[in-house]
Amino acid sequence: MIPRRLLPSIALLTSFDAVARTGSVTAAARELALTQGAVSRHIKALEEQLGGDLFVRERLTMRLTLAGDSYVREVRDALRRISMASLNFRANPKGGTLNLAVLPLFATRWLAPRLPAFQQAHPEIMLNLVTRLDQFDFQAEPLDAAIRFGKAQWQGAESVFLRREEVMPVCSPGLLERFTFTGAGDLRAAPFLILVSRPDAWEKWLAAQGAEAEGVHGMMFDQFATLASAAAAGLGLALMPTFLIEEELQRGELVPALKTASPSEDSYYLVWPPERGLYPPLARFKAWLTAECSRP
Template sequence: MIPSRRLLPSISALSALEALDRLGSASAVAEEMALTQSAVSRQLQGLERQLGVELVKRDRKRLSLTQAGQDYVVQIRTALSQIATASLSLQVAPLGGTLNLAILPTFGMRWLMPRLPEFTRLHPDVTINMSTRLRPFSFASEPFDAAIHFGTPDWPGTEALLLRTEKVLPVCAPGLLPHGAPRNPADLLKLPLLHIQTRPTAWADWFAAMKVTTRAPLPGMMHDQFSTITQAALHGLGLALMPDYLVEQDLATGRLVAAHPDAVEARGAYYLVWPQTRSADETLRLFRHWLASQAQTEDGLPR
């Protein structure tokens, strides 16, 4: 049943309200929407009249949202995003459908991208759109059909496919270990440690695997991606705990050295995760069935 027209405001008015919350000024909203400020003001006034609720505070020439307006925007933002995504998909949708996929930047580049040509050969009519996300998110508020995620498959309301586990190795620039790797792993605590946001307990887990007692939290520089932490290690800023496949070339050329000879399996793994509500989607089904054939193979990651 379609709700009453009174409860279905115009998309333009809703977009103006959402933009005011996000951008903080009527002038910025006008610029984004290619309207005049007076037109934006009329949109907002018309929305308030239609709903019978004060959504905007007007302090001289400055506009801001009331608490009711802020609460309303939280609810409509997801709907606006879904409408925009559905409209874009309708305009560019190929015969085989579209899959909107969230990926981890490094794993996506090094593991997924080299494999995708096979999928596109098998399913040339399917379009895969990819954006990076470093942390878990709510599928209800993000326009994604699935995500490649590291950790545990514990997102509420989702299903998951294991892609592969990860082995990590402590590495650094040769200058940090002029006498070679120490025999006692505990000696590595004397070096500056480099941390990555998506693996906050990685070093503690590694030392625990080495039977080394540590005190939390372990100090050190924090990085958000493997690309930046690799550069920090190469420039001698500290010791990085890296997936072995990512540093193989740097180890072979001597730009980095291993501070311990053996790679250790990390806590967590890489998964394809999707909402249960989309399990029957044909495009997603094709992609995950193909991805299952690529998962946890015995050979190493593509170099």
């Protein structure tokens, strides 16, 4: 264990972070509701404890040294983790908290309507959701688990299979009237809408249908929700998971361009860092989620 004399106090680290962000003892003092003298003493005490300079003192500003710049990155991450842990405890002081990263449309259309059942079964668990579209590092973010779409292997993490999906080309009723689609190859005459996280989805789907798959271009979207809205507005064809657009299909805002749904190569998984595998809130959520996904 590191000796306590080598561990700076939260007060010193908070003042250091504020000065590093603002570049000024005066501004940091105003932000922290402290006197300038108190902030200056904190910086001096921290430098003495660490045994080196954190700032280059200039006439009106404080500029981080190279070592100070590296140190502040680590300090900010630690302060963020402490802050998140404290907020989680305040939110649910009698039970556990589960921080879960989710895919936006999956969370909105599939997960959220089912969460009341989980909360009723496990009222002691506070579930916090954040959306993440891109890959991320569990070591860099205070997350216990994530729902991801991809292959079975997730580097540096454990996972459990949740469900597959089928995708289908859809468009607005107006666009369907403008074109005659009798086969997959006919879709090439209409504009394509493409999801950034699945840039080759159209190529794979066309190839699976035996159609020309090279040179697919079109408007790019970073989320399924905006992709679906653009398709409903008549901007082009979207390749969408059928279970995520049931509402649009029922209302007639989207219609199948071809009534050909095919399975995606990838699937949905619950993924978590190995050290969180036995965390009780995660174990309970995993058991509930896998059971929910196994329903027809």
